Amino acid sequence: ELLDKPISFLMPALRNLIHKNKPKSEDSFKHIDLIGKMLEIEGLKKGETDFPIEVSITSRRTDEGNFLSFTIRDITERKNAELELKKERDFISAVLDTDGVLVIVLDNFGNLVRANRTWKEVTGYDLTKHKNEKFELLLRSDEEMKQFKIIMDKIYNTGKSGKHEVALTTKEGDSRQILWSYASIYNAKGEIDYIVGTGLDVTDLRKVEQQLRQAQKMDAIGKLAGGIAHDFNNLLTAINGYSDLILESMDTTNEFFEDIKEIRKAGYRAADLTHQLLAFSRRQMLDMKIINLNEVLQNMDKMLRRIIGENINLNYILSEDLFPIKTDISQIDQIILNLAVNARDAMPDGGRLTIETANVRLDKNYSNKHFAMKPGEYVMLAISDTGIGMTKEVEERLFEPFFTTKDVGKGTGLGLSTVYGIVKQFNGFIWVYTEPGEGTTFKIYLPKVEVKTKPADGMDEFQAIHYGSETILLVEDEKFVRDFVAQTLTKNGYTIIKAASAKEAIKIAEEADNTIDMLLTDVIMPDMSGKELEDYLRSTGKHLKTLFMSGYTDQAIVHHGILNENIEFMQKPFSPATLLRKVRKVLDGAQPIPSEKPVHELSFDQQEA
Missing domain, CATH: 3.40.50.2300 (Response regulator)
Structure with missing residues (x-):
């Protein structure tokens, strides 16, 4: 059936190749580019079915002339195997590049031979630039090096490492918490050829856990503070009340008149402290009104400038068309004053205080990284200073009542705890960003209300006290x-x-x-x-x-x-x-x-x- 038929009948793909490389004369026949090469092309079975073949072409000179000899081999099974291998490789690559999971492969000398996309995204290191380098050279601190050596020693001794959470410094210098697990790949001799490490970036998770622990601690302290404030308020009701009654009936020339006034003064100071404790524990009474935060700040400007002093520059960055919020205006004043005073005390040699407002929309991704924060629209109030900043230890205790870094007599330690309690009672959130020597920023998020802003009512006019007979x-x-x-x-x-x-x-x-x-x-x-x-x-x-x-x-x-x-x-x-x-x-x-x-x-x- 094939006798006298052109070779292209069996291999149509050769038609173009033969034509392209056709010799100009018989003497040049041996110079055909295809001779001596192994080609992989599609062949044609009887019934016009394509199948992969491997073709080898050689030239022969006989008395009858020059001939081309074609050796053809069916490579269907090999191609199928290669296809399966490619699928397997693609599958492995897809697994390695799973979002959120870092994967690295080290050889038995500790050189980095493979890393996935997530590794690059988290650490900033590109495998193409660091392939076959010692992995430990990418570690940026003595503690990271120490932990890595401990893990490697355990792997070489036992073949396993268990789970290890270590800090990893990125190329940009940021620290990320990585939960690592390592496994070994052995050769035929039972020796370790490769070490595969898989890691989870748990940095955000650890931050949320820390926020949860902090919230639980603050809640427990709040309940204690609220109970104490309740008992003290009962005592102060009698102390202050009887002091007022005595002073009302006592002649000002009485030798005890000034002493009773001092008792009353101390009683009212104590009452202020218990009110701050109630604010922290979120158990104080609120007079809620719909306000525009920019208007509140504008009304407070003169007072703020007087409080912070002339050596501190006060700057405002106020967003237009600010969302309305529902708050107690006196408590908002308290928040701003407390944070301004705190900023002033952090800048004894002067500096800059910046107050910023903005409409923000927080998505689910942001709320997942901040404990108990719900996605939605908020008004953001940011108060930033260029002061001395805070250490991590101070930041962790910042909102605890009676905690203060100020000298004795210069603070009660209730200012920031009061701010914390008020914000929480408004269903808001407060975060602090600070570094020693780099200043501090407090960011407060208060939920938007779906109503038009109306001016807050003024204080009730004084009402005369009436006698009664009821x-x-x-x-x-x-x-x-x-x-x-x-x-x-x-x-x-x-x-x-x-x-x-x-x-x-x-x-x-x-x-x-x-x-x-x-x-x-x-x-x-x-x-x-x-x-x-x-x-x-x-x-x-x-x-x-x-x-x-x-x-x-x-x-x-x-x-x-x-x-x-x-x-x-x-x-x-x-x-x-x-x-x-x-x-x-x-x-x-x-x-x-x-x-x-x-x-x-x-x-x-x-x-x-």
């Missing part, structure tokens, strides 16, 4: 607070019925019919909360106006530090004037809506247990 049921488990409140109100015309517990208050209310005009109750009591007491009395038909008081805000009354609707609350410690003004306001307010809740059966013995 009957008030006073419920307070601390005797000294109960006596102070009762004395203050009685002196101003009110009839006071005192109860040391909710159980006693319920009994009095049931016997008093409808002669009680108002319930004045503490929030936290051993047998029942003040809110539960109010709910119970209203469920029995007592339409009492209610005023709550507490050393800190309780969740029964307050949600995230914001007063629930129609709730009247008074923060301890309070002065006689504040007490009288607040009581009068509640009594002159609208009549409460009767409760439709059914009467509850209460078991005080069970609750007290």
Whole structure:
């Protein structure tokens, strides 16, 4: 079937090659470029099916003339094997280049012979420039070298390394935490030929873990601080209250008048400290309003310049069309003042203080690297100084209450802890960036609100204190607070019925019919909360106006530090004037809506247990 047919009939691909290399004369036939070469081309089987072949061409001279001899071999199996090998290599390359996993291969001399794409992305080192170099030459510190030698010794002795987390300095000088695991590849003699190392960059994970530990620590300290502040506020209510009552009735020429004034002054200073503790523990009362942060900064400019002094330059970088945020404007003032004072103290020889605002949109990638931070739109407030900066040890304790690096008498250690608590109570986040000698930047992120900005209300006008003649049921488990409140109100015309517990208050209310005009109750009591007491009395038909008081805000009354609707609350410690003004306001307010809740059966013995 093939006799007298051209060779191109079996190998169509040769047609062009033969034509291209066709000799001009028989003498030049031996110079055909194809002679002596091994070609891999497609052959044609019977039925016009292509298959891979290997062709070798030689020339022969006979009496009959010059001939070309073709040796043809079917290489289908070899090509299939090569294809499988390529697939395997592609698969291995894909595995090696898995995102997030560093892979390196060292020979038995410790030379770097292979590294994947992630290795280059993380470290900055290009394999093409460092191939067959000693891997240890890429290590930048004595500690990295020490750890590497320990791992290599363990591999050569046991064949395994286990998992090791080590710091690795990148080409740019950054430190990354890498969790390494190594395995050995042996030759036929049982000797180590190669060492394969796989690593995970856990730098961001370790940062998030550190942030979580810090948040847990701050939360625990906050609960302790809140409890202490609550107890102190009860004590200070009596101390400051009785001091005010004594001074009000004492002649200014009395020999003890100035001493009592000093007691009151110390009491109010102590009250300021407990308010800062409440701010840190996120248990203070907030008066939330929608504000524009740029306007707040503009209003504070003169005060800030006066506080930081003339040797510090104050610069603003304020973004236009800033998102509105919902905050307590007095607490925002406190944040800015505390951070400005902190910056001033870090620049004793002068410097530059920069205050910046911006709209930011934080994505999921950013939130994954910052514990508890939710993606979304925020207003960013950045306060930066060119001061002395902080060490890592100081940064880790920065927001702890009473922690300070200032000299004795120059700080309480509550400034930054107060800032931390306020920001958290606003559902915001605060981060600090600092290096010794390089200054410090605080960045605060406050969530955007989806409403138009409206100017914050001004302070309420002073309300005159009125006397009263109403009957008030006073419920307070601390005797000294109960006596102070009762004395203050009685002196101003009110009839006071005192109860040391909710159980006693319920009994009095049931016997008093409808002669009680108002319930004045503490929030936290051993047998029942003040809110539960109010709910119970209203469920029995007592339409009492209610005023709550507490050393800190309780969740029964307050949600995230914001007063629930129609709730009247008074923060301890309070002065006689504040007490009288607040009581009068509640009594002159609208009549409460009767409760439709059914009467509850209460078991005080069970609750007290």
